[in-house]
Amino acid sequence: MITHPAPATTPAVRTAAPRPAPAAPRPRRRARPAAYRTLSRLLVVIIVVAQVYPLAWLFITSLRTEQDFASGNPFALPSALTLDNYARAFAVGNLGQNILNSFIVTMGANLLIVVLGMMAAYAIQVLGFRLSKLVRGIFLMGIIVPVQIALVPLFIDYSKIGLLDTYQSMIVPLAGFALPMSVYLFSSFFEYIPRETYEAASLDGAGPYRIFGLITLPLSLNTVVTVVLVNSIFIWNDFIFANTFVLTEGLKTIPLGLQNYIGTMGKTDWTATFAAVCVTVTPLLLVFLVLNKAMIQGLESGATKG
Amino acid sequence: MRRGSLDSPARKAHTMLPTRSRISVLVFLLPPLLVYGAAVLFPILQSLVLSFFSWNGIGDMEFVGLANYVHMLTHDDVFWRSFLNALGYLAICLVLQLGGALVVASLLLSLRRGRELVKTLYLLPAVISTVAIAFLFERIYSIDPVGLLNQVLSWVGLGSLERPWLSDVNTVLAAVSAPEGWRFTGLYMLIIYAALLAVPRELEEAAILDGASRWQLFTKIRFPYIRPVWITTTIMATTYGLRGFDIPYLMTNGGPGQSSELVTTYMYKTAFTSTDYGYASTISVFIVAECLVAVGLIVFMLRRKADA
Numbered sequence: 315m316i317t318h319p320a321p322a323t324t325p326a327v328r329t330a331a332p333r334p335a336p337a338a339p340r341p342r343r344r345a346r347p348a349a350y351r352t353l354s355r356l357l358v359v360i361i362v363v364a365q366v367y368p369l370a371w372l373f374i375t376s377l378r379t380e381q382d383f384a385s386g387n388p389f390a391l392p393s394a395l396t397l398d399n400y401a402r403a404f405a406v407g408n409l410g411q412n413i414l415n416s417f418i419v420t421m422g423a424n425l426l427i428v429v430l431g432m433m434a435a436y437a438i439q440v441l442g443f444r445l446s447k448l449v450r451g452i453f454l455m456g457i458i459v460p461v462q463i464a465l466v467p468l469f470i471d472y473s474k475i476g477l478l479d480t481y482q483s484m485i486v487p488l489a490g491f492a493l494p495m496s497v498y499l500f501s502s503f504f505e506y507i508p509r510e511t512y513e514a515a516s517l518d519g520a521g522p523y524r525i526f527g528l529i530t531l532p533l534s535l536n537t538v539v540t541v542v543l544v545n546s547i548f549i550w551n552d553f554i555f556a557n558t559f560v561l562t563e564g565l566k567t568i569p570l571g572l573q574n575y576i577g578t579m580g581k582t583d584w585t586a587t588f589a590a591v592c593v594t595v596t597p598l599l600l601v602f603l604v605l606n607k608a609m610i611q612g613l614e615s616g617a618t619k620g
Numbered sequence: 621m622r623r624g625s626l627d628s629p630a631r632k633a634h635t636m637l638p639t640r641s642r643i644s645v646l647v648f649l650l651p652p653l654l655v656y657g658a659a660v661l662f663p664i665l666q667s668l669v670l671s672f673f674s675w676n677g678i679g680d681m682e683f684v685g686l687a688n689y690v691h692m693l694t695h696d697d698v699f700w701r702s703f704l705n706a707l708g709y710l711a712i713c714l715v716l717q718l719g720g721a722l723v724v725a726s727l728l729l730s731l732r733r734g735r736e737l738v739k740t741l742y743l744l745p746a747v748i749s750t751v752a753i754a755f756l757f758e759r760i761y762s763i764d765p766v767g768l769l770n771q772v773l774s775w776v777g778l779g780s781l782e783r784p785w786l787s788d789v790n791t792v793l794a795a796v797s798a799p800e801g802w803r804f805t806g807l808y809m810l811i812i813y814a815a816l817l818a819v820p821r822e823l824e825e826a827a828i829l830d831g832a833s834r835w836q837l838f839t840k841i842r843f844p845y846i847r848p849v850w851i852t853t854t855i856m857a858t859t860y861g862l863r864g865f866d867i868p869y870l871m872t873n874g875g876p877g878q879s880s881e882l883v884t885t886y887m888y889k890t891a892f893t894s895t896d897y898g899y900a901s902t903i904s905v906f907i908v909a910e911c912l913v914a915v916g917l918i919v920f921m922l923r924r925k926a927d928a
Contacts, residue, residue, distance in 0.1 A: 346638060350834075354727045358738060361724055365802070366741050369748070371768065372756050405791050426655060432856065434652035440636045449653075456660050458911050460863035462884050463904045464659060466891045467666035470677070470730065474762055490659020522637060522644040553751035553866045558892065569751040576755075588761050591752040604749050606740050610634060 340467025376400070376588040383585050403575075406586060408563065409593060412571030416594075419484050419556075419567055420549045424542050426489035431541065432534065438497070439504040440512070456494030456500070461487070465558050472559060479567035483559040484567070487550060492545050503537045504530065539608050543601070548619055550598050567592040655850070664908070670901035677895050688902035699903070702874075702881040709797045709882055710861040716801025717857045721808035726838070728813055739813070743806035750803075750866035757799045758871060761785035786872055789879040796868040796880045804860070808853050815849035835845060851922045858914050862907065883907055 378392040438446045472478040553569040575587040675681040760768045765782045785795040816920040827841050865884040873882035891900030
């Protein structure tokens, strides 16, 4: 979708910027970048529209009547708006239960990711020990390990110890596979806490536990927000672990619940499905829109430090 | 520091705290290691062991040595088909994600206003679940009733290209790859944008004064400067691409035939449809090996270019 405008940019970049004569660089550089800027502004608009339009279309479709959707141009504005689809969405599936389950799994996994990630980073980066480099490496390796490797072994282990079809069966691997990134983000942040801070606290008689609670924890709240937001996106939308380890209707999270809308009788109720999608996306979307500045900043600094 | 000098030199180099006990290290380190071990490390070992067995989950496990690996590499046409498909899927994802990200991030730099808005809008698809995305693109690709893509094609006079994108064996792989690419462009764009912002202004201005074109400015100044971040994002995008699963699994389940089968979906079906745990583990070991090799190659290639 985005590729169409993309190839056009390279020649545009080239032609829009002839070399300014070294003797009089100023006036020339003013004129050309203006054209360049208009062009790039236009391109950005096109790309963003192409990027966001499918989502807008999804939302509009959720407000269409069924007949309107079935007969007609997909780009047309709806002839009438209706909330019937939302009523049907709630009537057909277990949306409430699905959302609750997703909340429980997201909260549980996030708690583990933040607390355990911070503890490991504290041990590695602040306390330090002889093999800390090795342990850090073992954690970092996890960033590139694909989750598929754990599906069969965990399925076997879970069925042995009776953990199959529980919240924990989703929370543990979700947390485990997110830990490496969390350890990485926390330990790169801890590097920036100056040694003097710890020395001062130590002189006041604080031990490692109090320093963790009174200095490290409060200072890293921003990183906590980043870690929680980024992971929430992945966990809220996790499909593969839930699809593998959840067997009963009552434990289904949102991604599994949404599948109920795909017609068992062959015909899918698309408008109701899209209404359900809109409902399930809303909580995450609200959090994202409210906190996106914090998240974007965290992502940017986290990635560029490394 | 001053207190640390009483310690052994080795310890002084590691710790930031003047006083800390060995027990406190364990208290902080053991719980995360336990969870990580149980969810990640131990399953990797288990998969490795299982890959040398033949087991359907119920009967006895039978040790077969390297037979699974030999079968996978020499006799299994579906495996090779899915491996080639996975490479195609990866290529499309990388072009959309890294190429798209670089283009948009560069364009964003030339905007004066609205950068925050563009970033937010661009990141939006990353918030949507893969199941919802699969639904959405199923409708975009559909031909009856006519979906967004076919409608656009007929408007711009390319009506001859209209087709059911998901049931055409020639287009299905691209059709299941594009949504994955689309979903995460925003994420990589953010990272690259932040890196481009960090390029020192003086460096760029000096280059412009020396008569560098915009293209030269990019290839000679900006890109070399963001190379470390570029390596990170390439690694991220590649490993995520190689483990891509949800969208092909949900939209086509590998079909029609094997035309959109990826190694991951093949492994999943082998494990949970055919309940061939041993062979499925062999394939999943391959997926991990594939990721490690890919990361090694990326680091090797991009580092070497930096030295040259």
